[in-house]
Amino acid sequence: MTTVHSPAATPAGAAARRPVSGSVHSWDLSTGVDGPGTRFVTFLAGCPLACLYCHNPDTMKMRNGTRTSADDIVDEARKYREFIRAAGGGATVSGGEPLLQPVLTGELLHRFKHELGLHTALDTSGYLGDRATDALLADTDLVLLDIKSWDRPLYRRLTGRELEPTLAFARRLADLGKEVWVRFVLVPGLTDDPDNIEGVAAFTASLGNVTRVDVLPFHTLGAAKWEALGMRFPLEGTPVPTAAQVAAAKEIFTRHGLYAV
Template identity: 40%
Template sequence: MLPIVRVHSFESMGTFDGPGLRLVVFLQGCNFRCLYCANPDTIARESEKTKHLPGDEILRRALSEKAFFGRRGGVTFSGGEPTLQAQALVPLCQELKKHQIHICIDSNGSVMNEDTRQLFDIVDMVLLDCKQPDAAKHRILTGVHNSVTLKTAEMLAEMGKPIRLRYVVVPGYSDSPADIDLLGHTYSRFSNIERIEVLPYHTYGKHKYEALGWEYKLEGLKEPRAEDIQRIAEQLRGYFSCVWTQ
């Protein structure tokens, strides 16, 4: 039997978290405390909704949906932060690869050990979340430093692992021209970045904070305008060959 994995929820036929149609497995537990987190109910290591599933059950579900994946789709592990469960995911991903299933990991890149190295080596693509390229601003936005994320990007470049770099535009926190230039200067040197995804901050998860009895610390912050997203995307096109906006 494959190791137990802490799962928050599943999304079938996902079109946003990697190429093609995907089974998205949202895992429980995260080491970041992003002010704008859209899934605050996945932060705690355990919750009332946590499912402790053997990897065999996730494999069974992936195989049952494989016919819908086509040539480009597959399974994406999201969160929470999947690499916190890297040890359990390694044998599961090895089994998925035996069945020729494409695997993505959506990660903040902040966990680096032998288990995560092995996991990143197995998967086909990493959706790497850069929250803020400036270390001090990153700490304000997430509560932690960003140095390991950059080291992870360097490691993935050495592996030649395809990356989609994700950047959430949060007005007043990560949207200044200086922020965008620093992002470009820092990450454009990695030739394995297939595209950068510019994502607008949104308040879709705000109701979850209310349900948890937590304070929503960005109360009153407006979502970025479409023209602001396009301005940032245009600035990033000076550094990256493929810039994608939602």
């Protein structure tokens, strides 16, 4: 993975030339974690969730980003287009929560796909799925959908929000036949209860459009960011899952006929 770049501020007087802009935290190139192949990933600022295990708390607030135009981001991605294509990758719009800024997100996905000819992915919690227009989804080749828990009270505890909007968005994606990778963070003592995993797995398998499930082991790599922001890391002292715990979670998804990695 390359060094993360923070965007430069949009030059004064550029508004007339660059009508679509928004709050952008950063961008980088990544491999294997934000969709297939090597990808140009744009991290938008702002998120309606407050996940206890968030590893990028610096993206939670839109004010922490830099006002940046879609032109600037697409121009940056263009520099890597041939390399990305050769590596079987594409472009991903992530966050924060990209659907908090649906106009910028839709513009980026459209231009990545049609102007640069790249495979496109949307990384989202699904909580704001009703903000995704049909046009935005038509320009999205793959949705990376976080389903953080099946247990409703636990979901509220983990995120501060309700689960139902995410499930509704997942069903809409299934009706559209849109390819989805589900992502599930395994947190010992919180999300690792077999019944909780079973619920996520059964729902995911019922959709028919999920081609992969990423079981993501909880980690504490973002703890320093919480501290730098003057905030206490909510899951301080929580252990990372063992290899056996991760394997057991994957086995539950596999039993439902899902490809789990």
